[in-house]
Amino acid sequence: MIPRNYREMFDELNKKNEEFEKILATMKGPDELSTKDLVSMDDLTEKDIELIFRMTLPFKELFIKRPEKKIPLLKGKSTINFFFETSTRTRVSFELAEKHLGADALNIGKSDTTMGEKGETLNDVARVLNRMYADCIILRHSKSGTPQMIAKEVKVPVINAGDGWHEHPTQVLGDLYTIYERKGKIKGVNVLIVGDILHSRVAGSLLRGLKKMGANVKVAGPSTLVPYGVEELFGARVYHRIEDALPGTDVIYALRIQVERAAAAFIPTTREYSKMFAINPKRVAMAKPDVIVMHPGPVNRDLDVRTEVIEGPNSAIEEQVTNCFSVRFAVMTLLVLGKPGQGGKQEKLLQRWQE
Amino acid sequence: MKLLIKGGRVVDPANNIDKTADVLVENGKIAKVAAAISEKADQTINATGLVVAPGLVDMHTHLREPGREDKETIATATRAAARGGFTTILGMPNTDPILDDQTAVEFVLSRAKRDGIVNVYTTGSATKGQQGKELADMWELRNSGAVAVSDDGRTIPSANVMQKVLKYAKMLGLPYLSHAEEPSMTGAMHEGFVSTELGLEGRPAVAEDIIVAREIILAEYEDAQIHFCHGSTKGTMELVAAAKKKGLKVSVETCPHYFSLTDEAVRGYNQNAKMNPPLRSKEHVEAVKKALKEDVIDVIATDHAPHLLNEKYVEFDEAASGIVGLETAVPLVISNLVHAGVLTLPQAIAKMTINPAKILKIPKGTLSVGADADVTIIDPNKEEVVNSSEFESKGRNTPFNGMKLKGIPVMAIVAGKVVMKDRKVTE
Numbered sequence: 001m002i003p004r005n006y007r008e009m010f011d012e013l014n015k016k017n018e019e020f021e022k023i024l025a026t027m028k029g030p031d032e033l034s035t036k037d038l039v040s041m042d043d044l045t046e047k048d049i050e051l052i053f054r055m056t057l058p059f060k061e062l063f064i065k066r067p068e069k070k071i072p073l074l075k076g077k078s079t080i081n082f083f084f085e086t087s088t089r090t091r092v093s094f095e096l097a098e099k100h101l102g103a104d105a106l107n108i109g110k111s112d113t114t115m116g117e118k119g120e121t122l123n124d125v126a127r128v129l130n131r132m133y134a135d136c137i138i139l140r141h142s143k144s145g146t147p148q149m150i151a152k153e154v155k156v157p158v159i160n161a162g163d164g165w166h167e168h169p170t171q172v173l174g175d176l177y178t179i180y181e182r183k184g185k186i187k188g189v190n191v192l193i194v195g196d197i198l199h200s201r202v203a204g205s206l207l208r209g210l211k212k213m214g215a216n217v218k219v220a221g222p223s224t225l226v227p228y229g230v231e232e233l234f235g236a237r238v239y240h241r242i243e244d245a246l247p248g249t250d251v252i253y254a255l256r257i258q259v260e261r262a263a264a265a266f267i268p269t270t271r272e273y274s275k276m277f278a279i280n281p282k283r284v285a286m287a288k289p290d291v292i293v294m295h296p297g298p299v300n301r302d303l304d305v306r307t308e309v310i311e312g313p314n315s316a317i318e319e320q321v322t323n324c325f326s327v328r329f330a331v332m333t334l335l336v337l338g339k340p341g342q343g344g345k346q347e348k349l350l351q352r353w354q355e
Numbered sequence: 356m357k358l359l360i361k362g363g364r365v366v367d368p369a370n371n372i373d374k375t376a377d378v379l380v381e382n383g384k385i386a387k388v389a390a391a392i393s394e395k396a397d398q399t400i401n402a403t404g405l406v407v408a409p410g411l412v413d414m415h416t417h418l419r420e421p422g423r424e425d426k427e428t429i430a431t432a433t434r435a436a437a438r439g440g441f442t443t444i445l446g447m448p449n450t451d452p453i454l455d456d457q458t459a460v461e462f463v464l465s466r467a468k469r470d471g472i473v474n475v476y477t478t479g480s481a482t483k484g485q486q487g488k489e490l491a492d493m494w495e496l497r498n499s500g501a502v503a504v505s506d507d508g509r510t511i512p513s514a515n516v517m518q519k520v521l522k523y524a525k526m527l528g529l530p531y532l533s534h535a536e537e538p539s540m541t542g543a544m545h546e547g548f549v550s551t552e553l554g555l556e557g558r559p560a561v562a563e564d565i566i567v568a569r570e571i572i573l574a575e576y577e578d579a580q581i582h583f584c585h586g587s588t589k590g591t592m593e594l595v596a597a598a599k600k601k602g603l604k605v606s607v608e609t610c611p612h613y614f615s616l617t618d619e620a621v622r623g624y625n626q627n628a629k630m631n632p633p634l635r636s637k638e639h640v641e642a643v644k645k646a647l648k649e650d651v652i653d654v655i656a657t658d659h660a661p662h663l664l665n666e667k668y669v670e671f672d673e674a675a676s677g678i679v680g681l682e683t684a685v686p687l688v689i690s691n692l693v694h695a696g697v698l699t700l701p702q703a704i705a706k707m708t709i710n711p712a713k714i715l716k717i718p719k720g721t722l723s724v725g726a727d728a729d730v731t732i733i734d735p736n737k738e739e740v741v742n743s744s745e746f747e748s749k750g751r752n753t754p755f756n757g758m759k760l761k762g763i764p765v766m767a768i769v770a771g772k773v774v775m776k777d778r779k780v781t782e
Contacts, residue, residue, distance in 0.1 A: 121669050143670040144554035145624030164672075166554030204554050227551040 032338040037151040037158040038331060040167050041208035049176065049213065055330035056177055060322065061099060063329075072102030073333050077135040081107045083161070084141040088296055089170070089321060090161050094138050097328040103135070103336075126153040135336050141161070143253060157293055157335035162201050171296055172205035174324025176213060178249055178316050181323070182292050187214035191243050192287075193236070194277055195255035195304060196225040198266070202296045203255060205236040220245045221255075221277060224266040242277050249287035253294045254279050254304045270303055280306040284314055292316040356397055357381050358771055363402025363732065367409055368705035369721035374747050378407055380728040385773035388722055398773075402732055405765065408704045409722050410442025410474075410729025413681065414532075414711040415507075415584055415608065415656035418444075418475075421462060422451025427661040427749050429463070430470035432681070435659070435748035436776040437782070438561050438768040439681040440764025442473050442729035443719045444659075445711075448480040449508040455480035455491040464500045472728065472774050472782040473767070476717060478503045481520045481531060487511040490523055497527050502715045505532035507584055508631075510566050512538050514573065521579035525539040530580045530714055534590070535566035536632055545618040553624065555671060560639060564590030571598045571605060576763045584609040584715050585658050589642035596651045597606050607646075607713050608654035611680060611687035612754065614697075620754055626674035627668045627754040630660070644697050653710045655703070657684045661750025679743075679750035687755070689735055689762020700735070732766035739763050739778075747780055 002291050033051065035043040063069055079098045091107070113125060122141075129137060130153060137158045139147045146163030151158040162168040174274035176186060183189050188354075191210055197203045197219055207230070210217045217236040219226060230236050239245035246252075257273055267273045279293055293305065295315045299309050310317055358380040364389060365476040377392040378385065387394075393668030413436065419427035427435075429446075436444045446463055448454035453538035454463065460479055466474035481504040483489045487647040493504055504524050510533070511517045524531050534696055536558075544550050546557025567583060571594055574581040580601050586592065586607040612630065617637050635643075646652045688707070692698040698706075707731025712720030719729065738761045743751040767775035774782050 121665060123668050141670070142670050145671045149623055149670070164554050165556070201554065226559060227547040228546050229551050233548055233551055 001075065002112070033334050037147070037215045038335065039147045039151055039158065039160045039167050040213065041169050041172060041205045044169075044212070045128060049173070049209070052173055052327060052330045053177055053180060054335065055334060056323070056326045058328040060326035063326075064322075066286055069100045070102060071329070074098070074135070074336055075102035075337055078104045078106065079136040079138065079332070080129060080134045081105060081161075082137055082139045083107065084110045084146075085162070087140050087162070089324075092162060093243050093325045093329055097325060101329060101332065101334075106134070122149065123153055124344040128158075130154040137297075137333060159331065159335065164201065165199050166201055167205040167208070168296075169200040169205045169321060170328050171202055171324055172209045174327040175206065175253070175294060175296070175320055176209050177323045177327055178294065178320050179215075179292075181319075182316060183250060186210070188216065189250045190216045190248050191218070191251040191253060192249045193217065193219045193255065194242060194279065196257050196266075197220065197221050197223045197230065197255070198227045199258055200255045206253065207236055211235055218245045218249075222267050222273065228269065231354070242283060243286060246283060246286035249291055251292050251294060252279055252284070252287060256296065256298065257300060257304055259300065259303075270300075270352075274303050278303060278306060279309050281308050282311070284309055284312070294320055297321065356385075356771065357394070357395035357778045358728070358734070358768070359392060359394065359399045359404050360407055361392075361399060363405045363407035365407045365722065366700045366701050366704045367722040367752075369409065369709035370723055372722070373701050375587065378722060380730070380771045383728050384722055385726050385728050386721050387724060389753060394563075400536050400732070400766070403429055404614055404736070405736070406733040406735055407674060408731045409708040409720050410767065410769065411440050411517040411685070411707045411731045412443040412445075412711045412720050413444045413657050413659065413684070413707075414654060414715060415610070416446055416659045416681065417449070417661065417677070418446040418451065418463065418471060418520070419661060420466060426663055428470065428735065429466045429475065431747060431749050432659070432692040433467070433473045433475060434780050434782070435596065435660045435679070435681040435715070435746060436473045436780055437685070437767045437769075437780050438747045440685045440731040440733065440775070441650070441681055441733060442477055442765050442767055442769045442774075444473060444681075445502070446477040446717065447507045447543050448478045449485060449503060449781050453480050453485050454478065454496070454501070455483050455485070457492065457495040460496055460501050461501040472780065473671050473769050474544065476715065477506045478507070478532060479504050480504065481524065482511060482516065485509055487513060487516055490519060493523055493527055493529060497529055501529070503530045503532050503582070505534070505584070507532060507534045507682065510536050511536055511619055513570060518573050518577065525577060525579040525625045530582050532582050532584050533566070533570050534584050534631075535563050536569060537562040543629065543633075545635050547618055547636045548622055549618045549720060549751065553621065558633055560588040560590060560635060562752050563588045567591045567594045571595075571603065574605060575601070575603050578604075580604040581606075581648065582592040585610050585613065585632060585656070586646075586652065587613045587639060587643065589639050590649050592642050592646035593678075596646070596649070597653070599649065599651065606652070606710075608656040608711070609643050609652050610656060610658045610693070611684050614640060614647065615687050615691050616754060624671040625754065626669070626671055627678060627752050629671065629674050630658070631676045634772055641707050644692075647692060647706070648694050648697050650702070653706060653714065654689055655706045656711065657685070659748070660752075662749050662752050667752050678752050679687070679746065681748060682746050683741055683753060683760070685733060685764045686739060686760035688764050688770050689733065690760045693735070694761060728768060728771040730766075730768040733762060735762045736763045737761070737763040737765065
């Protein structure tokens with residue numbers, strides 16, 4: 001399935017990359033995901049995440065180093081990017097990854113559908129898409145649970161590109177990859193998540209992903225923006241004074257404060273929030289010297305994170321974008337080409353890759 | 356016309372009867388309850404091994420007619436009631452139009468007379484259009500046949516209006532049936548671990564408690580009668596228990612789903628587990644069971660709320676709230692309360708017969724000689740797997756589909772006439 005010349009190019013690059021070899025050597029595992037869909041981080045086992053990481057690196061190396069972007073593993077496949085809510089980075093990132101992979105990508109937004117005007121339900125739209133036999137559906141929706149709903153209706157893989165307050169797993173896979181890249185591990189790393197945990201789909205996936213990978217997690221935010229039961233559910237200790245949480249931190253993960261929503265009823269003013277929780281140089285200095293600062297974007301500059309920090313040496317914010325992009329290559333390739341859950345006839349994707 | 360029900364375990368809590376006996380029905384009335392009645396009857400029913408109870412009363416049914424006949428009609432609702440073993444139901448006023456004037460109430464009652472196969476009573480709306488602002492014509496509503504007033508589906512937001520409703524309803528001798536949920540606390544499900552995991556906005560249990568407390572305080576001040584619909588929280592139970600201890604005219608019902616399911620049922624964004632008030636966490640479910648056992652809860656009602664499938668199978672936040680209940684209530688009560696040892700059989704029957712009848716002051720729920728011969732016969736050991744496609748209701752929205760339950764209503768008799776036999780409507 002991988003054209004000969006590309007495989008040669010892969011191999012050549014792989015051979016050159018000692019680090020990649022090392023990672024491959026230490027990460028022998030299954031070569032298919034255990035899930036048909038990626039709706040929640042809960043769909044993935046630790047082994048699945050390792051597999052995704054193992055696939056991510058070569059993709060990242062390839063499109064950064066090569067002049068020619070196409071890696072047409074998904075040539076002849078079609079993907080539908082179903083974005084019911086506006087998005088810049090996620091939609092562009094998926095679409096670009098699909099194009100690099102050679103898939104025919106189609107974008108639809110809420111205004112392109114008959115849902116609003118003609119009253120078609122999401123389920124019916126999903127069934128229509130199912131009968132067009134696209135190979136992968138990527139869904140972004142403002143309501144929690146919609147990807148799960150659609151996944152029940154369609155036979156092909158569904159990837160959650162963010163649903164309501166629930167999850168955003170591909171973002172967090174890229175984030176976990178960033179931590180892994182920078183810290184060499186995730187297990188035992190001290191991560192502090194800061195800000196609006198309640199409304200954040202990124203936090204929903206991050207808390208699950210970090211717990212699964214064995215990180216030590218703290219959260220800091222205004223009490224009105226921390227949802228019920230975070231400690232019990234995700235083992236994350238909650239702080240309302242960020243200074244108390246910072247010492248010993250390896251990773252500061254700041255979330256976007258949703259100016260429209262949060263400032264309306266959950267916090268008095270963004271100014272007060274910023275004074276209490278913004279990541280500024282002084283606060284960064286209270287963490288470990290090699291702390292990295294992360295943010296899923298879009299950043300409210302100087303409100304979530306001070307510009308000096310965004311542009312400073314501890315920032316991994318832009319690297320996150322590249323890693324989230326790279327991880328989407330891996331996830332889509334694995335879900336579309338793999339036949340998880342079907343047993344027997346596995347496609348041995350990685351094996352072929354490494355041949 | 357004589358009908359003799361022989362050899363059953365007669366449970367008639369109103370008369371403190373729980374014994375093996377025969378029941379003789381004559382001309383639509385109960386003629387005699389005694390051991391070994393030897394009188395000749397036109398029809399004899401062998402009830403050996405079965406429970407013979409007064410016809411069950413559901414004081415919380417959404418008939419949907421007028422206005423939403425696509426969801427349910429009085430014909431289908433009463434058929435569902437019969438299949439579920441209910442011989443009397445009370446319609447809620449949130450139809451279209453709202454039952455806030457005498458014309459609408461009279462329409463429901465005349466339709467019930469024409470199409471209904473069980474007894475139908477109706478409520479009237481307490482405020483005009485259920486808007487919670489101006490009092491509805493409660494005197495006219497009562498005179499047209501409404502037996503209670505309610506803004507069910509909604510809480511009256513204003514304490515000022517609420518006070519006047521209680522005052523006015525008291526003057527007319529009407530109970531007020533309160534849907535107690537603080538309207539400013541929104542959210543698609545119970546606030547707890549599951550809401551956090553699913554990323555859904557949580558509506559905390561205290562949203563219910565706050566209004567229950569307000570209503571009790573106002574009812575005490577006005578010395579008025581108040582009944583709480585679908586109590587689901589530990590707080591409600593504590594507040595009602597305290598109010599009863601004080602001697603206030605307070606009663607509360609719960610529904611089978613509040614003692615059968617927890618908020619865990621919402622996982623997978625199951626729209627059939629969405630209702631108001633929302634399914635609660637285990638702590639509250641245990642409190643509801645305790646309150647049932649200690650008779651803090653007077654009534655088990657269904658809150659039968661049929662919806663179209665396409666109103667349910669949409670995004671969880673957008674999905675209609677409520678489930679159908681008439682055809683699953685008895686099996687859930689017998690399985691989850693009686694067989695589970697929470698309630699004795701007479702306790703359970705009382706909460707579905709004489710207790711609601713007393714609250715509504717309707718002549719139902721007993722096998723006293725001279726009473727209307729409404730009888731429900733239950734096979735406590737018969738098992739059944741819930742199959743929503745067999746429902747008489749137009750609604751299929753149930754979280755209990757596929758569940759195996761034990762304790763099935765096998766006959767319903769209304770005014771001496773068999774309307775349901777072996778889960779089949781005979782009308």
